[in-house]
Amino acid sequence: MDEAALILDAQRGDLDAFNRLVLAYQDLLYNTALRILGDEALAADATQDSFISAFRNITAYRGGSFKGWLMRTVTNACYDELRRKKRRPSVPLEPTNDEDEEMESPRWLADPSMSPEQKFEADELEHAIQHCLEALPVDFRTVVVLADIQGLDYTEVASAARVPLGTIKSRLSRARLRVRECLQGFKELLPAAFRLEEENIL
Amino acid sequence: MSQPSSRDTELLSVYLDGQLSKADSARLESRLKTDPELRAVYEELRQSQALLRKLPARRAPRNFTLTPKMAGIKPPLPRAFPVFRLASALAAVLFFLGYALNLSASLAASMSVATPLVANAPAAAQMVAAPTEAPQTFAPKVAATQAVLPAQQDNLAPTATPETMTLAVPPNEAMPQRGLEPQPAEPPALPLDPAWLFGLLGLAVVSGASAFLVRVRTDQNWSKANAAGPVRLGARERLLIALVAVIVLLLAAAVYWMSTGFQLL
Numbered sequence: 001m002d003e004a005a006l007i008l009d010a011q012r013g014d015l016d017a018f019n020r021l022v023l024a025y026q027d028l029l030y031n032t033a034l035r036i037l038g039d040e041a042l043a044a045d046a047t048q049d050s051f052i053s054a055f056r057n058i059t060a061y062r063g064g065s066f067k068g069w070l071m072r073t074v075t076n077a078c079y080d081e082l083r084r085k086k087r088r089p090s091v092p093l094e095p096t097n098d099e100d101e102e103m104e105s106p107r108w109l110a111d112p113s114m115s116p117e118q119k120f121e122a123d124e125l126e127h128a129i130q131h132c133l134e135a136l137p138v139d140f141r142t143v144v145v146l147a148d149i150q151g152l153d154y155t156e157v158a159s160a161a162r163v164p165l166g167t168i169k170s171r172l173s174r175a176r177l178r179v180r181e182c183l184q185g186f187k188e189l190l191p192a193a194f195r196l197e198e199e200n201i202l
Numbered sequence: 203m204s205q206p207s208s209r210d211t212e213l214l215s216v217y218l219d220g221q222l223s224k225a226d227s228a229r230l231e232s233r234l235k236t237d238p239e240l241r242a243v244y245e246e247l248r249q250s251q252a253l254l255r256k257l258p259a260r261r262a263p264r265n266f267t268l269t270p271k272m273a274g275i276k277p278p279l280p281r282a283f284p285v286f287r288l289a290s291a292l293a294a295v296l297f298f299l300g301y302a303l304n305l306s307a308s309l310a311a312s313m314s315v316a317t318p319l320v321a322n323a324p325a326a327a328q329m330v331a332a333p334t335e336a337p338q339t340f341a342p343k344v345a346a347t348q349a350v351l352p353a354q355q356d357n358l359a360p361t362a363t364p365e366t367m368t369l370a371v372p373p374n375e376a377m378p379q380r381g382l383e384p385q386p387a388e389p390p391a392l393p394l395d396p397a398w399l400f401g402l403l404g405l406a407v408v409s410g411a412s413a414f415l416v417r418v419r420t421d422q423n424w425s426k427a428n429a430a431g432p433v434r435l436g437a438r439e440r441l442l443i444a445l446v447a448v449i450v451l452l453l454a455a456a457v458y459w460m461s462t463g464f465q466l467l
Contacts, residue, residue, distance in 0.1 A: 015275060019267040030262040044263055052265050056275050129257055134341075148254040154221060173215030173247065174208070180250035192251070 007066060010058050019056050025067070026051075028150065029074045035145040038134045044087070050077040075142055075160050082138055095128040125189045132182035139163075140175040147172055152154035214244045218251060230247045277424035279417070286413035293406035297453070300399050304392045304460055311391075394463035403457065407450055 001024060009017035029050055033043035050073040061069050133141050139161070146157045147168075155171075158165045183190060206214070217230050218220045234241050270277075436442075459465075 013275070014267060015270060015273055018273075022267050023265065026262040026266045030266070031259050034260060035257070038300060042265065044266075047262065048272075048401050051268060052272055052274075055268055105430065126257060129253060144254065148251050149257055151255075154219070169212050169216055169221075170208070172219075173212040176247045176250040176254075177211060177243070179254065180246040183250070183253060200400075 007058070007061065010055065011061070013068045013193070015055070018058065022051050025070055027046060027086065027106075028067070029070060032071060032145060032150055033078050033081075035130070035133060035149055036075070036138070036142055037081055038130055042081050046074060046077040046081045049080070050074040065156050065159075068152060068159050071146060071150070071152060071156065073155050073161035074133060075146070078142070079138070080161055125186075125191075128189050129179070130184040132185075134174055136178055140171050140178070143168055143171040144175040146180065148176070206237075206240050210240060211243055211247070212242070215247050218244070218247050277421050280420040282416050283413050283420075286409045286416060290409035290413060291408050293402045293409060297399060297402035297406060300394045300402060301453075301457065301460070304394050304396070304399070307391075307393050307465065308460065392460070396457050398458045399460075400454070403450065403453055410446075 001020065003021070003024075006021050008016045008022065026047065028045045030043055033046040033050070033058070034040060037043050037046060047083070050070070054070060054073045057073075059083065131147065142161050143157055143163075146152045146160055152160065154165055154168055159170050161168065163171075213226065213230055214224065217227060222230065234244060
């Protein structure tokens with residue numbers, strides 16, 4: 001697939017050429033949306049919206065990483081979906097304590113008071129990781145999904161998330177620590193090599 | 203041992219991604235050898251990254267290819283469409299100009315009819331008053347006529363003319379017929395024959411309908427060729443068509459009304 005030629009044709013209004021790009025990138029965009037939104041239906045909607053937006057604005061693409069450019073459209077679509085979701089009653093992404101203040105540590109996820117149903121839902125590693133991702137603030141989650149799950153470099157992440165490079169580095173380090181800390185609540189699901197015992201750390 | 207600062211955590215994270223400069227990397231590596239706390243945080247970051255990378259990639263549940271409709275691509279306009287549209291618009295403009303011309307002429311005519319009536323009011327008043335005097339002035343004449351021609355009555359009676367019949371009628375009934383009886387109103391002369399207005403209206407409607415049909419036909423062919431689904435008229439389009447039909451009927455009725463001199467039915 002000659003990506004540059006397809007992009008050029010798409011910029012001239014060739015929908016078939018653009019659809020070949022869609023087929024090449026749809027798994028990537030869908031996965032990104034799925035990890036940011038944590039919901040298959042919303043992720044599908046965001047993916048479709050992002051491709052529509054990409055086609056309508058493809059003349060604005062001026063070279064560089066096309067993957068990064070598409071990631072920006074899907075990130076925007078995810079933010080739109082989250083805004084729509086926020087207008088409807090939903091569970092807050094950040095846990096709060098009794099005084100209605102945001103809890104710094106996401107250890108609440110490993111709370112023994114977690115219902116059996118919740119435990120059952122999170123009894124697979126994938127679910128556990130997704131659970132921990134959703135416990136992150138959306139800006140942190142986006143950065144960690146783009147960098148660690150989709151393998152974008154810092155520049156591409158900064159472009160997709162539209163934040164400075166320094167902010168990306170800061171958010172990524174904090175997000176990684178939070179995810180690791182959260183996953184300690186599901187250590188029985190982690191492969192042996194990933195089980196961090198407190199005594200080993202200290 | 204102290205908890206690594208957020209700056210150190212960030213450095214470790216960047217180092218993990220291989221984005222730290224050589225000098226900074228060397229400094230950090232020497233610190234990692236001597237600082238178990240820093241090493242533990244590095245290990246946490248590394249494991250977190252490794253776990254996130256272990257997340258299985260899901261396949262898209264369906265293809266997200268775009269249809270022309272989703273992409274906002276509209277079918278090309280048929281060549282005849284602008285011609286029909288222009289013809290319809292021109293005919294509509296000419297129709298309204300012609301209607302306005304006729305309407306202003308009708309209004310001017312009604313004004314000019316109303317003005318003489320007001321100016322001749324005294325004369326009309328005299329004529330209205332005439333019947334009260336008529337029995338005195340006409341009656342003797344009629345009586346005289348009847349007296350002069352008594353012998354001829356037998357001859358005249360079978361061949362009585364309308365004039366003689368009129369004379370036989372009582373004066374107070376005959377007089378109002380002299381110029382005061384309301385005559386049937388003549389439609390005012392219009393500068394533009396209403397037939398032209400009907401023609402222009404018809405042309406506007408036919409051209410507009412042709413433009414619409416040509417467009418719909420082209421859309422259908424294009425949709426079939428691009429697998430964009432059938433073209434259907436929405437509720438808004440149907441309402442618009444009904445509205446246009448009602449307006450055309452009202453305009454036709456208005457022209458007819460004008461042609462009759464705005465006579466009430």
